[in-house]
Amino acid sequence: MNPDVLWRYAPSLISGFGVTILCWGLGGALGLLIGFAITLMNRVRIPPLRWVLRAFIEVFRGTPFLMQLFLLYAGGPSFGLRLSATTAGVVGLGLYSSAYFAEIFRASFASVPAGQIEAATSVGMAPFDTLMRVTLPGALIAAVPSIVNMLIVLSKETVVLSIITVPELMYQVQTMAAETFTAFDAIFAMAVFYWLLVETVSRLGARLEARMTAFLAHEERAA
């Protein structure tokens, strides 16, 4: 790989990296928010609402992310929904991941032992307090490993945004490759970069998980 080429394209590569991180962060945050909202709405037991939410999850988990992006970006204008590529990318990442996050939260809520909730009720805690002080803390901590895992998956999905011309890293690299005829080198560099990114995030995730669940080990030792 020619260092001159890399130097010349450094500004666009750096801005591409910025866009990648931005889309990943915003998309992930949006997905967490919508996913959590879906789980909370599911706990309010209104059958038609639950069917709608179930269908939402099935559709977003059952179709490829690329297809969802095309539908949003190219199909949106049929309904007067005109989004820029980057906005469509962020919203797409958010909707796609929200279906997975909703399932993660549902499972983590279910993993809180029933005895804890019964105990809270029997010592006279109000339902809202039980939710805020017993169910929610337990559920959120149980969800951490799966959330980290999903965020890693999502970081890899940001690459797909290049197909709808979001100017993220992959898009910039492909532009550079096309203009300088260095496709092989550029893609190789991309592969190394993403591998390092994913490895770093998984290591950090493992550390976060160890830290957040450290008290569980203490409790076990005390017991």
Next chain:
Amino acid sequence: MKPEVILHSFGYLTQAAATTVAVSFAGIVFGFMIGAAVCAARVSRHVWLKRLGAAYVSVFRGIPLLVQLLFIYYFLAKYGLDVPAIVAAVGGLALSSAAFQAEILRGALNAVPRGQGEAATALGFAGLDIWRRILMPQALRISVPPLINEFILLLKASSLVSVVGIAELTRVSMNIASQTYRPFEAYVGGGLFYLAINLCLAELGGVAERRLAAGSGR
């Protein structure tokens, strides 16, 4: 909204869906072969084989599939190998899926109770026979439901092979969108096909899980 668009292109979409299923199926089968080899390396006693297997999993799970696909495509072109796009597509899917399948198989092997191997040794089974007759049949049975799940994930990931020019469901939906100027209908049509295939696969997975659970006598 013109649902006719979907009806008119139903034939194309059906054909494209068959291509999607074929490409994914080839990817899962070749991926299983590579994945079994990687899993064997990971559980072997040889330190360097172990590291090699772990490195394979880390690399192919850590690099986005789209990057892998383009890498293979350009790599072959760089060395003047004029292989059809379908080889790059199936190869990319298989190499990537192999990393996930290797982990599924390793997990399944770990889930076989230790006593099974020990009992076989105590009864005088030879090393290879323990693998062939005791460990592998049980591990394969455990790994069927997660392998079907991996098939669903791969089927969705196969939409990315549209970038190397395979006329599968996503590429054909794009073509229909550009020919009819009806992108919404075209992508809804394509999406419905993906959804239908995946719901069938999920159902198959459920059946497999129930039957295998019944067979294990628990």
